[in-house]
Amino acid sequence: MKKILFHKTHTTQEELDAVADAIRSGWLTMGPKVMEFEESFKNYVGSQEAVMVNSATAALHLALKAIGLKEEDEVIIPTNTFVATAEVVTYFNATPVLCDIEYETHNIDVEKIESLITEKTKAIIPVHFGGQPCDMEEMYTIAKKYNLKVIEDAAHALPATYKGALVGNLESDVTCFSFYATKTLSTGEGGMATTNNDDYAKSINTNRLHGISKDVWDRYSGGGWEYDIVDNGNKYNSTDMNAALGLSQLKKLEWMRDKRATIAQKYDNAFKDKIEKLVIKNDRETSYHLYVIKVSNRDKLYVKLKEKGIGTSVHFIPMHNHTYYKNKYNYKAEDYPVANDVFKKSLSLPIYPDLNDEDIEYIIEHVLLYAK
Numbered sequence: 001m002k003k004i005l006f007h008k009t010h011t012t013q014e015e016l017d018a019v020a021d022a023i024r025s026g027w028l029t030m031g032p033k034v035m036e037f038e039e040s041f042k043n044y045v046g047s048q049e050a051v052m053v054n055s056a057t058a059a060l061h062l063a064l065k066a067i068g069l070k071e072e073d074e075v076i077i078p079t080n081t082f083v084a085t086a087e088v089v090t091y092f093n094a095t096p097v098l099c100d101i102e103y104e105t106h107n108i109d110v111e112k113i114e115s116l117i118t119e120k121t122k123a124i125i126p127v128h129f130g131g132q133p134c135d136m137e138e139m140y141t142i143a144k145k146y147n148l149k150v151i152e153d154a155a156h157a158l159p160a161t162y163k164g165a166l167v168g169n170l171e172s173d174v175t176c177f178s179f180y181a182t183k184t185l186s187t188g189e190g191g192m193a194t195t196n197n198d199d200y201a202k203s204i205n206t207n208r209l210h211g212i213s214k215d216v217w218d219r220y221s222g223g224g225w226e227y228d229i230v231d232n233g234n235k236y237n238s239t240d241m242n243a244a245l246g247l248s249q250l251k252k253l254e255w256m257r258d259k260r261a262t263i264a265q266k267y268d269n270a271f272k273d274k275i276e277k278l279v280i281k282n283d284r285e286t287s288y289h290l291y292v293i294k295v296s297n298r299d300k301l302y303v304k305l306k307e308k309g310i311g312t313s314v315h316f317i318p319m320h321n322h323t324y325y326k327n328k329y330n331y332k333a334e335d336y337p338v339a340n341d342v343f344k345k346s347l348s349l350p351i352y353p354d355l356n357d358e359d360i361e362y363i364i365e366h367v368l369l370y371a372k
């Protein structure tokens with residue numbers, strides 16, 4: 001029987017050589033490769049600063065620290081997200097306030113944000129679901145009106161554009177990317193925070209390594225042994241091996257995106273007028289991180305495809321359904337009608353560069369056979 005994984009990272013001899021070089025250098029933690037990756041990344045997205053950390057979760061945490069989030073503050077996030085977006089808010093004993101989503105895109109419904117704003121609201125974290133940017137212009141208008149910070153959860157959105165500009169260089173305070181195993185560019189585990197604000201960059205840079213005043217490479221490469229602890233930081237740095245992977249993946253990022261776009265086009269053509277899918281708004285480009293269909297028999301379809309060797313997934317179980325969050329914050333399911341509806345129907349199909357035409361046809365054939 002065929003076996004099609006839900007995701008497989010595209011790697012070649014280039015990645016193997018890059019990591020081997022990093023190991024041979026004799027410096028296995030954060031050092032020159034991390035700096036090189038940060039430089040290449042910021043040049044690519046066009047931001048002033050880019051700071052590499054060991055996950056998007058870490059980037060989001062340090063971004064909230066940089067903007068000065070405090071106990072009892074509130075942060076508005078979509079309910080349709082991975083737990084990381086909410087979890088980082090709880091690190092500060094602040095409250096994640098959940099917002100319902102748009103049916104067409106599964107992104108935060110900007111029209112519902114204002115009704116959630118209180119005197120305690122400090123920030124909004126939009127999540128670019130599946131790689132499609134949220135309605136950022138409307139978001140910035142609201143943020144300006146109420147003096148809120150905007151931290152983008154761009155875990156899915158590399159590369160993605162909004163009104164012609166790459167995510168990572170919009171008007172947000174900080175943008176956070178993920179290089180987790182299933183993401184569009186992977187370093188195994190990893191993340192990047194981009195910003196055009198020097199103070200935020202400095203804060204994230206210092207706090208990714210215990211709040212130490214200078215980085216470890218500087219201390220061991222002739223910069224002197226002395227250092228000071230200037231903040232209460234975290235151990236969130238990445239390594240030169242991860243950065244070496246990132247550098248080789250960044251070179252093929254657009255090629256990988258084009259491959260996913262071609263697969264999405266094939267799914268679109270095959271499912272036209274038969275199966276519902278996400279709507280991509282015409283002033284933005286998605287990274288095609290996810291290809292989500294909506295069907296009335298989602299659970300059955302998941303099992304049928306699994307029996308046929310096709311791996312699929314569900315993005316996401318809404319935050320208000322999770323026991324810990326439901327109990328702690330008293331979220332009420334009836335406040336999120338669109339997210340509830342979308343959650344029941346959604347299934348994410350495989351979409352990655354290593355899928356071949358035969359795999360794609362096999363997936364299409366079985367989806368059309370079993371979807372209702």
Ligand SMILES: Cc1ncc(COP(=O)(O)O)c(C=O)c1O
Nearest residue numbers: 055056057082084155178179180
């Ligand atoms: C929307 C979203 N935000 C944040 C994260 C966290 O990313 P990381 O695993 O790099 O911490 C993920 C990971 O799946 C995600 O999907």
